[in-house]
Amino acid sequence: MKLRLNKTVAVVASSALLLLAVPAVGMASASSAATKPKPKPTYVIGYEGPLSGGNLQLGLNMVFSVELAINQANATHKLPFKLKIVRYDDQGDPTLSPTQAQSAVANKKLIAIVGPAFSGATAAAEPYYQAASVATVSPSATRVTLASSGWNNFFRVVADDGVQGPSDANYIVKTKGFKSVYVVNDGSAYGSGLASAFATQATTDGATVTTATVPGTAQCSDGTGSATEYTGAATQAVHSGASALFYGGYYCDLGLFLGALSSAGYTGTIMSGDGSDSSALISGTTPASAANNVLLSCACAVSTNKAFNKGFQNLSNFSANGATYAPEAYDATNVIIAAMKRLKKITRAGVVAALHKITYKGITKLIKFQKDGNIAGSAIYVNKVESGKVVQLGLE
Amino acid sequence: MGAFGHYLAAHFDTLKSEFWALFVGGVANGLLYGMIAVGYTLVYGVLRLINFAHSEIFMSGGFAGYFVMRYFVGAGAPPAGMSSVGLIILGVLVGGLVGAIVATVLERVAYRPLRKRNAPKLAYLISAIGASYFLFNLAGKEFGHLAYATPQPYINHPVFHIFGAPVQMYFVIIFLVGLVMFTALDRVISKTRLGRGIRAVAQDAETASLMGVNIDRTIAITFIVGGTLGGAAGFLFGLSYGVVYTMGFVPALKAFTAAVLGGIGNLRGAMIGGLILGIFESLSLVFVQAAYIDVVAFGILVTVLLVRPTGILGERLGRAA
Numbered sequence: 001m002k003l004r005l006n007k008t009v010a011v012v013a014s015s016a017l018l019l020l021a022v023p024a025v026g027m028a029s030a031s032s033a034a035t036k037p038k039p040k041p042t043y044v045i046g047y048e049g050p051l052s053g054g055n056l057q058l059g060l061n062m063v064f065s066v067e068l069a070i071n072q073a074n075a076t077h078k079l080p081f082k083l084k085i086v087r088y089d090d091q092g093d094p095t096l097s098p099t100q101a102q103s104a105v106a107n108k109k110l111i112a113i114v115g116p117a118f119s120g121a122t123a124a125a126e127p128y129y130q131a132a133s134v135a136t137v138s139p140s141a142t143r144v145t146l147a148s149s150g151w152n153n154f155f156r157v158v159a160d161d162g163v164q165g166p167s168d169a170n171y172i173v174k175t176k177g178f179k180s181v182y183v184v185n186d187g188s189a190y191g192s193g194l195a196s197a198f199a200t201q202a203t204t205d206g207a208t209v210t211t212a213t214v215p216g217t218a219q220c221s222d223g224t225g226s227a228t229e230y231t232g233a234a235t236q237a238v239h240s241g242a243s244a245l246f247y248g249g250y251y252c253d254l255g256l257f258l259g260a261l262s263s264a265g266y267t268g269t270i271m272s273g274d275g276s277d278s279s280a281l282i283s284g285t286t287p288a289s290a291a292n293n294v295l296l297s298c299a300c301a302v303s304t305n306k307a308f309n310k311g312f313q314n315l316s317n318f319s320a321n322g323a324t325y326a327p328e329a330y331d332a333t334n335v336i337i338a339a340m341k342r343l344k345k346i347t348r349a350g351v352v353a354a355l356h357k358i359t360y361k362g363i364t365k366l367i368k369f370q371k372d373g374n375i376a377g378s379a380i381y382v383n384k385v386e387s388g389k390v391v392q393l394g395l396e
Numbered sequence: 397m398g399a400f401g402h403y404l405a406a407h408f409d410t411l412k413s414e415f416w417a418l419f420v421g422g423v424a425n426g427l428l429y430g431m432i433a434v435g436y437t438l439v440y441g442v443l444r445l446i447n448f449a450h451s452e453i454f455m456s457g458g459f460a461g462y463f464v465m466r467y468f469v470g471a472g473a474p475p476a477g478m479s480s481v482g483l484i485i486l487g488v489l490v491g492g493l494v495g496a497i498v499a500t501v502l503e504r505v506a507y508r509p510l511r512k513r514n515a516p517k518l519a520y521l522i523s524a525i526g527a528s529y530f531l532f533n534l535a536g537k538e539f540g541h542l543a544y545a546t547p548q549p550y551i552n553h554p555v556f557h558i559f560g561a562p563v564q565m566y567f568v569i570i571f572l573v574g575l576v577m578f579t580a581l582d583r584v585i586s587k588t589r590l591g592r593g594i595r596a597v598a599q600d601a602e603t604a605s606l607m608g609v610n611i612d613r614t615i616a617i618t619f620i621v622g623g624t625l626g627g628a629a630g631f632l633f634g635l636s637y638g639v640v641y642t643m644g645f646v647p648a649l650k651a652f653t654a655a656v657l658g659g660i661g662n663l664r665g666a667m668i669g670g671l672i673l674g675i676f677e678s679l680s681l682v683f684v685q686a687a688y689i690d691v692v693a694f695g696i697l698v699t700v701l702l703v704r705p706t707g708i709l710g711e712r713l714g715r716a717a
Contacts, residue, residue, distance in 0.1 A: 187687055212685055212686065213685045213686060213687040214685075214686040214687070215686060215687050217646065218642060218645050218646045219543065219637070219640050219642050219643040219645070219646065220543060220640070224690070225646070225686065225687075225689075225690075226646040226647060226650060227633075227636075227637035227643075227646075227647075228425040228428065228429075228633075228637075228647065228650070228674075228677075229677070229681075229686050229689050230637075231421035231424070231425065231678070232418050232421050232422070232677070232678040232681040232686070232689075233681065233686045235414060235417045235418055235421060235681075236414065236681055236682075238417075239410070239413060239414050239417070252543050252640075255543065255545065255638070256543075256637050256638065259545075259636060259637065259638075260636075262552070263552055263564050263566060263636070264417070265554070265562055280542060280543075283542070283544065283545060284542070284543040284544065284545055284638060285545055285638075286545035286546055286548065286635070286636060286637065286638050287474070287545070287548045287552065288545060
């Protein structure tokens with residue numbers, strides 16, 4: 001099967017089979033194939049991501065979207081080819097992804113990959129895809145350096161980690177007009193990175209910035225702090241007089257801190273990043289009302305597209321609402337299909353070239369790639385907690 | 397003056413404006429530490445053993461209180477008035493009861509068999525750590541690894557102000573419960589026959605048993621008393637910070653510090669150590685970031701121990717209190 005390049009080869013091969021093998025079974029299959037008028041060639045779009053292990057859910061979110069996009073494309077019957085999905089399970093693990101990439105590259109029908117899902121896995125797999133000119137469009141790999149590694153076949157439909165902090169700062173200072181911001185980080189690599197990127201941009205934008213490190217608690221994650229410290233830290237935030245507070249950290253500790261802030265009488269605006277963008281923030285905040293009106297940014301979109309949401313639910317049996325990176329995976333697949341449609345002769349390299357030029361209106365955003373494969377334009381969404389739910393407000 | 401002088405002057409200005417707000421929060425934390433520390437100190441007094449599974453007694457009380465609040469308050473609006481008072485008393489009682497039950501089981505399963513075989517002290521320590529791991533992993537398995545917010549049995553609002561600093565309802569609850577429990581405990585230990593038994597065992601277990609004190613019973617009661625306060629503290633902590641299977645670790649470590657600070661084995665020392673630790677931690681926020689708060693806490697501990705190796709009050713349960 002691997003040798004069949006396209007329809008021509010397939011026909012040649014089956015004719016050869018017909019000549020060599022005379023039995024009736026061979027005759028029957030060959031003659032039935034011949035009566036069909038010009039069957040469409042089949043191409044494969046692969047998905048590489050976690051399809052087993054601890055990150056399975058994230059992989060399922062994406063793979064159902066890929067399947068949905070492919071099913072829809074096939075169902076229109078307008079394409080000059082048929083599409084098929086092949087799943088490559090790397091468990092999100094950089095040590096497994098090279099093997100999966102080699103297996104994908106060896107599949108001659110495979111034209112492009114949606115994924116890899118995880119940054120580490122992407123970094124490990126990309127050299128193999130690059131060597132075979134296989135375009136990879138990741139819905140979720142956000143490590144900054146992936147775009148600067150010189151892989152011209154690398155694309156992603158999600159903003160990278162370096163974009164969020166500055167984009168949040170612009171939103172708070174420029175869009176919302178806050179002139180004084182209290183910036184808290186949880187002491188984690190993620191939280192302090194995000195908070196310091198925010199603080200730098202907010203200062204550049206002309207705001208007065210006060211920073212504080214309030215370590216994440218042992219009860220939430222692997223932090224070193226204690227929830228009892230949040231009482232004093234919240235008092236200080238109130239006394240700083242800042243009208244907005246940015247928290248770099250994760251939802252569990254933010255939940256504790258929100259309770260302390262509400263106890264201390266804080267009334268300003270509160271914003272946090274994707275580490276806190278979870279409905280678990282609301283269930284973990286005491287009292288739950290303290291989470292109201294908190295702004296949460298994320299590079300991930302929540303789909304408001306009814307057709308997608310319905311199709312996704314039917315296929316996967318779970319709701320698209322809360323299925324992180326599902327809409328991105330849908331867009332990634334569709335942008336590959338759109339690129340294939342533009343080509344007279346579909347080749348792997350042709351798809352890479354077409355993706356560099358394409359402008360496609362996805363369900364999450366307008367998809368247009370920069371030269372390095374990053375998405376062009378603003379791609380950070382801002383969400384808000386409203387009466388116990390995380391609601392998407394739109395792009396920042 | 398110089399740069400350091402300016403640094404201090406600026407921070408003392410902040411201290412002046414924030415002092416009372418931080419002080420109130422510090423006293424509340426200190427009372428919680430003290431309530432947990434009592435469990436360490438009592439057990440140390442009678443067994444010469446650090447009960448490292450005490451953090452899980454605290455956690456059990458937290459979960460017990462959480463389930464009671466979830467049952468009675470649920471997702472509805474927080475009640476007010478007398479029903480709030482009733483619910484909080486119920487929470488403290490159930491938290492304390494479950495804490496006492498877990499402490500009793502712990503004593504029976506993890507410590508008594510070792511005591512009967514005259515095991516070396518290190519065996520107790522390993523047994524304690526093992527029990528702690530078992531209990532919090534069991535809680536993680538049974539209740540899930542997520543953090544849960546406790547439904548609020550009251551509306552948290554400033555009740556009154558001390559020098560301009562608001563005192564929240566939550567703090568008032570901790571003050572009242574803490575005061576009642578400390579007073580009652582102090583009375584029991586110093587005035588009653590039961591307390592005399594505990595003190596006698598602490599002073600000299602062998603002689604106490606010759607004098608007719610039932611050692612097994614006294615030790616069991618000591619665990620019950622410590623477990624009650626620890627479980628109640630777990631409920632009070634969970635009221636504000638929610639519950640999760642690993643919630644016991646850090647507060648219990650702080651409380652252990654407080655017990656050593658006040659003089660391990662000394663009941664009043666545990667309460668005072670807790671208060672001092674809570675207040676100093678909170679006030680130190682003016683000078684250092686929250687990230688360094690533990691440095692301050694342990695700095696205080698080391699300094700005190702350098703001057704008074706037996707802690708602030710320094711005497712044993714048997715002689716003092």
